[in-house]
Amino acid sequence: MRRLFPVTDLTAADDRGEWSLDALADAYAYPDTDGPWLRANMVSTLDGAAQHDGRSQPISCASDMRIFGTLRGLADVVIAGAETVRLEGYRPARAREAFAAGRVAAGQGPAPAVAVVSGSLDLDFSLPLFVSPLVPTLVLTGAGAPPDRIAAARSAGAEVVLAGEGSRVDPARAVRELAARGHRRLLTEGGPRLLGQFVAAGVLDEMCLTLAPMLTAGDAQRIAGGPSVAVPERFALASVLEEAGFLFSRYRRI
Numbered sequence: 727m728r729r730l731f732p733v734t735d736l737t738a739a740d741d742r743g744e745w746s747l748d749a750l751a752d753a754y755a756y757p758d759t760d761g762p763w764l765r766a767n768m769v770s771t772l773d774g775a776a777q778h779d780g781r782s783q784p785i786s787c788a789s790d791m792r793i794f795g796t797l798r799g800l801a802d803v804v805i806a807g808a809e810t811v812r813l814e815g816y817r818p819a820r821a822r823e824a825f826a827a828g829r830v831a832a833g834q835g836p837a838p839a840v841a842v843v844s845g846s847l848d849l850d851f852s853l854p855l856f857v858s859p860l861v862p863t864l865v866l867t868g869a870g871a872p873p874d875r876i877a878a879a880r881s882a883g884a885e886v887v888l889a890g891e892g893s894r895v896d897p898a899r900a901v902r903e904l905a906a907r908g909h910r911r912l913l914t915e916g917g918p919r920l921l922g923q924f925v926a927a928g929v930l931d932e933m934c935l936t937l938a939p940m941l942t943a944g945d946a947q948r949i950a951g952g953p954s955v956a957v958p959e960r961f962a963l964a965s966v967l968e969e970a971g972f973l974f975s976r977y978r979r980i
């Protein structure tokens with residue numbers, strides 16, 4: 727892996743070869759802010775596909791997964807839409823030795839909590855994600871979600887957070903509710919329908935985008951869907967890493 731941006735005097739031989747998880751954790755450190763910081767991590771093909779055959783794995787690579795793991799290792803909570811949880815078979819986040827000391831120093835628990843956003847609560851609450859996580863899983867839903875499903879989530883051990891009226895979650899309120907529970911370093915892994923709502927609500931602070939050197943054609947979703955914003959929101963390039971033609975970019979909201 728090599729750093730393409732920012733270019734410094736140190737951008738040289740030191741950057742070649744596989745980066746240690748410590749080096750990646752430094753490169754992706756959360757900024758020191760008082761309030762919550764919402765980062766998204768997504769992968770896209772050159773022609774904008776965010777999945778192939780319903781999964782992101784075919785358009786990912788080993789370095790992408792290493793960064794994916796690093797971003798989890800730095801986060802207080804991982805926020806995912808219910809469809810991604812269902813299709814990608816989400817499991818609880820693991821405690822990893824490589825991030826243990828950093829997490830203790832940052833006052834974090836051993837692994838990030840997973841927060842699932844769902845209106846229907848049509849989720850299998852007997853899965854390990856809900857019954858045996860290291861850190862209790864959060865379920866973000868609306869006040870009007872089916873009461874029997876709310877009860878099922880709670881009896882599985884999940885913490886149900888009401889963050890909207892009706893069955894819908896208000897994305898800005900979801901961020902506030904997570905922050906109120908001490909989660910400042912937020913990471914969303916999508917999917918596109920959820921990410922589009924964070925974008926439209928103007929609460930996305932950072933976009934970590936892997937550009938895969940692949941073309942798939944077809945009509946797969948882009949990384950963010952839903953209604954478009956009135957005015958395109960500008961982001962500034964923070965860094966770009968490269969490995970085997972994959973670009974690992976990081977953009978911050980200006």
Ligand SMILES: NC(=O)c1ccc[n+]([C@@H]2O[C@H](COP(=O)([O-])OP(=O)(O)OC[C@H]3O[C@@H](n4cnc5c(N)ncnc54)[C@H](OP(=O)(O)O)[C@@H]3O)[C@@H](O)[C@H]2O)c1
Nearest residue numbers: 768769776780807808809810845846895916917918919920
């Ligand atoms: N390229 C990447 O980096 C990447 C990342 C993640 C996922 N993906 C791919 O994207 C696909 C899935 O993404 P998706 O966009 O279809 O779905 P998604 O965003 O993961 O999940 C959509 C679901 O989340 C819940 N939801 C979203 N917004 C909500 C709100 N405001 N209030 C209440 N519930 C809300 C709803 O769940 P209920 O139906 O339960 O109400 C909705 O059906 C998969 O193919 C996956 O492989 C790609």
